[in-house]
Amino acid sequence: AQSVTQPDIHITVSEGASLELRCNYSYGATPYLFWYVQYPGQHLQLLLKYFSGDPLVKGIKGFEAEFIKSKFSFNLRKPSVQWSDTAEYFCAVNAGGFKTIFGAGTRLFVKA
Amino acid sequence: EAGVTQSPTHLIKTRGQQATLRCSPISGHTSVYWYQQALGLGLQFLLWYDEGEERNRGNFPPRFSGRQFPNYSSELNVNALELEDSALYLCASSLGGTATPQETQYFGPGTRLLVL
Numbered sequence: 644a645q646s647v648t649q650p651d652i653h654i655t656v657s658e659g660a661s662l663e664l665r666c667n668y669s670y671g672a673t674p675y676l677f678w679y680v681q682y683p684g685q686h687l688q689l690l691l692k693y694f695s696g697d698p699l700v701k702g703i704k705g706f707e708a709e710f711i712k713s714k715f716s717f718n719l720r721k722p723s724v725q726w727s728d729t730a731e732y733f734c735a736v737n738a739g740g741f742k743t744i745f746g747a748g749t750r751l752f753v754k755a
Numbered sequence: 756e757a758g759v760t761q762s763p764t765h766l767i768k769t770r771g772q773q774a775t776l777r778c779s780p781i782s783g784h785t786s787v788y789w790y791q792q793a794l795g796l797g798l799q800f801l802l803w804y805d806e807g808e809e810r811n812r813g814n815f816p817p818r819f820s821g822r823q824f825p826n827y828s829s830e831l832n833v834n835a836l837e838l839e840d841s842a843l844y845l846c847a848s849s850l851g852g853t854a855t856p857q858e859t860q861y862f863g864p865g866t867r868l869l870v871l
Contacts, residue, residue, distance in 0.1 A: 649797075652795075677859075679862075686758070686759075686862045686863065686864055687798075687845065687847075687862040688861075688862070689859045689860075692859065733797060733798065735798075742800050742803065742811050742813065743788070743800060743860065744800065745790070745797045745798035745799075745800075746797055747795065747796060747797035748797050
């Protein structure tokens with residue numbers, strides 16, 4: 644069965660620092676991959692998604708993610724975080740079975 | 756354009772009762788998804804409806820059920836409530852159809868269910 648692992652439950656970084664949130668999935672073929680974000684008091688919303696082509700995907704708010712097939716990873720990155728990036732981030736996978744599996748989430752706190 | 760709406764925002768029930776949660780998708784969307792977000796467990800897929808039919812369900816007992824109406828709105832029913840059903844229940848919608856796995860899901864604000 645497909646699964647998604649986000650090994651970091653909580654991460655705290657200082658404003659201006661670089662960020663990498665890890666996501667690993669288990670599935671034989673290349674799935675559809677997503678990162679969603681939930682800002683405090685707001686709805687869950689899509690940051691970016693990958694289906695095929697260039698493994699480096701750019702999303703909103705300066706985020707990007709790299710699909711590394713050999714490592715079954717889809718890590719989210721941002722070169723310089725802002726205080727407003729404080730949120731919970733979810734990695735999600737859909738292997739074509741019409742069921743999207745979400746990771747447990749990573750809570751990011753950015754110190755001013 | 757109105758987003759996904761859910762009602763009620765909060766619901767308090769006692770063990771053994773039934774809960775009904777409602778969701779209205781974005782206009783033009785035919786697919787509706789239900790997720791349970793329990794503390795520390797991320798989002799657990801519950802149900803997927805498209806064009807009025809249940810297309811897939813997650814690993815939840817049969818007391819979790821739902822339906823989709825002709826206007827594509829949806830209801831989630833939870834029977835014989837248990838304490839561990841306390842969670843945030845999120846509804847999402849997407850355009851639906853054959854491209855569904857690739858489509859962005861748009862989420863509502865959720866219904867927070869508390870079972871006492």
